[in-house]
Amino acid sequence: MCLAIPSKIVKIENTMAVIDVEGVQRQASLLLLEDAAVGDYVIVHAGYAINKLDETAAAESLALLREAFSASEQNP
Amino acid sequence: MTRTINISPITRIEGHASIAIQLDDDGNVADAKVHFQSIRGFEKFVEGKPAEELPRIVNRICGICPWHHHLASIKAVDQCFGVTPTLTGNKLRELVQTIAQAEDKLLHFFFLAAADFVIGPDADYAVRNVIGIAKANPDLAKKVVQMRFKAKMMLEKFAGKSIHPVAGVTGGFSKPMAEEERQWMLSDMRELLDFALFTIEFAKTEVFPKYLDTIKTLGVINTGFIGTVDADGALNLFEGRLRLMKSDGTHTDFDVQDYTDYISEKVVPWSYGKFPYAKFWNEGFSLDLDHPKGIYRSNTLARINVADKMATPRAQAEFEEFRDLFGRPAQATLLYHYARLIEEVYACEHAIDILEDPEITSPDVRAKAEPGAGRGVGSVEAPRGTLIHDYSTDENGLITRANMIVGTTHNLGPINMSVDQAARGMIKNGVVDEGILNKIEMAVRAYDP
Numbered sequence: 319m320c321l322a323i324p325s326k327i328v329k330i331e332n333t334m335a336v337i338d339v340e341g342v343q344r345q346a347s348l349l350l351l352e353d354a355a356v357g358d359y360v361i362v363h364a365g366y367a368i369n370k371l372d373e374t375a376a377a378e379s380l381a382l383l384r385e386a387f388s389a390s391e392q393n394p
Numbered sequence: 395m396t397r398t399i400n401i402s403p404i405t406r407i408e409g410h411a412s413i414a415i416q417l418d419d420d421g422n423v424a425d426a427k428v429h430f431q432s433i434r435g436f437e438k439f440v441e442g443k444p445a446e447e448l449p450r451i452v453n454r455i456c457g458i459c460p461w462h463h464h465l466a467s468i469k470a471v472d473q474c475f476g477v478t479p480t481l482t483g484n485k486l487r488e489l490v491q492t493i494a495q496a497e498d499k500l501l502h503f504f505f506l507a508a509a510d511f512v513i514g515p516d517a518d519y520a521v522r523n524v525i526g527i528a529k530a531n532p533d534l535a536k537k538v539v540q541m542r543f544k545a546k547m548m549l550e551k552f553a554g555k556s557i558h559p560v561a562g563v564t565g566g567f568s569k570p571m572a573e574e575e576r577q578w579m580l581s582d583m584r585e586l587l588d589f590a591l592f593t594i595e596f597a598k599t600e601v602f603p604k605y606l607d608t609i610k611t612l613g614v615i616n617t618g619f620i621g622t623v624d625a626d627g628a629l630n631l632f633e634g635r636l637r638l639m640k641s642d643g644t645h646t647d648f649d650v651q652d653y654t655d656y657i658s659e660k661v662v663p664w665s666y667g668k669f670p671y672a673k674f675w676n677e678g679f680s681l682d683l684d685h686p687k688g689i690y691r692s693n694t695l696a697r698i699n700v701a702d703k704m705a706t707p708r709a710q711a712e713f714e715e716f717r718d719l720f721g722r723p724a725q726a727t728l729l730y731h732y733a734r735l736i737e738e739v740y741a742c743e744h745a746i747d748i749l750e751d752p753e754i755t756s757p758d759v760r761a762k763a764e765p766g767a768g769r770g771v772g773s774v775e776a777p778r779g780t781l782i783h784d785y786s787t788d789e790n791g792l793i794t795r796a797n798m799i800v801g802t803t804h805n806l807g808p809i810n811m812s813v814d815q816a817a818r819g820m821i822k823n824g825v826v827d828e829g830i831l832n833k834i835e836m837a838v839r840a841y842d843p
Contacts, residue, residue: 363458379454389439
């Protein structure tokens with residue numbers, strides 16, 4: 319299942335961003351989202367940020383994912 | 395001494411997969427497995443929720459192809475509530491799904507797959523990516539970004555944010571299409587079709603011929619296939635009957651509502667994922683490379699194999715050329731890329747056909763729906779394969795049971811087999827290098843998991 323986890327951009331250098339998901343950081347290419355800025359939330363697929371989403375949408379998605387993960391732990 | 399080689403995370407595959415290859419005392423492959431992360435119990439999580447909310451929930455979780463989850467889910471809810479969408483509502487759904495397909499394929503071919511071919515599988519990873527392509531061919535790279543943006547903006551301007559779609563609603567679509575919208579979308583879609591035709595020509599002349607040996611050998615396995623066809627046997631990405639084909643080319647068609655008579659899911663001790671297999675063949679489940687049992691594949695190559703023809707002329711011409719070259723069913727795993735580009739041409743042509751249909755601007759986009767008890771099975775051909783949402787609801791329209799089969803899960807078994815095949819073929823006497831490991835990744839990448 320391809321999980322869509324909103325990741326926050328914390329740093330940008332040229333076309334590469336450092337993204338943060340709940341404290342875990344990794345790199346993503348911004349080649350497909352040239353207007354992305356630090357503080358934006360993005361969905362990352364295969365190392366590319368493919369879509370931007372606003373803070374409200376990101377918060378809603380993260381809340382749903384947390385709920386789904388906790389249901390998953392209760393029902394292995 | 396035995397050793398394990400881990401490739402993790404797979405660099406340009408979706409970030410939740412890893413490969414583990416076990417070598418025996420002589421340094422030859424004893425076992426190779428691909429592990430995918432997934433949410434267990436997702437179906438439990440949606441129980442008790444109002445069914446009409448599911449089309450907006452599922453696409454927030456499985457967000458790489460949100461439109462496809464959104465629409466498979468809506469189809470299932472329609473059936474639970476006993477409502478048939480209006481003709482135009484259904485066409486609008488099909489239009490956005492088709493555009494989403496076109497967008498996804500461009501992204502995959504140029505950004506995730508082409509680097510291996512354009513730059514070469516043995517090149518250093520630092521240059522073997524789209525930035526390498528951008529340096530080698532800056533005009534092409536710019537055009538790809540523009541085209542993908544155009545497709546994304548079509549969806550966003552007409553139907554709302556492509557990442558979290560809300561445009562589809564129970565009984566149809568949330569808004570009609572204005573004539574003005576139809577006109578600019580037609581113009582954009584024609585431009586995308588030109589680019590799709592350029593892309594397949596580029597691939598056939600500049601890319602694939604250089605790697606024919608790799609294509610003929612890497613990750614090649616012998617399996618059956620699944621995909622959706624219309625009443626004439628032509629490929630259909632949005633609706634129709636499912637066709638399950640054996641490796642000998644014989645096939646059976648069935649309605650998705652009966653999928654549990656044809657497909658079952660196998661739990662294996664070494665993975666959290668469930669492995670779908672063809673229960674209908676009555677041969678059990680085995681990933682044995684020489685004698686696989688119950689194994690079929692989904693996604694682009696599968697759809698091109700099960701279809702008798704394509705419903706649009708340019709795609710049909712490409713389809714005939716492909717079939718003449720590779721036969722039916724074609725088994726070489728890297729042909730997924732070629733099949734993907736044929737589907738890209740079809741998706742663009744078909745979107746134009748839908749936009750040219752006078753019914754598309756009818757204001758009658760939504761049938762009245764009331765929550766109620768029932769069962770519904772909705773499916774679409776998502777970029778990664780046949781996507782099935784199966785729900786039951788109570789009299790208040792709340793979900794009492796849900797099951798989903800996501801496109802990539804059909805391919806979990808075959809991906810494992812392709813990796814096993816690639817690893818066994820290339821790793822001998824403990825000799826492994828970056829080029830070999832990358833080729834093993836390529837076998838996975840072809841499935842676009």
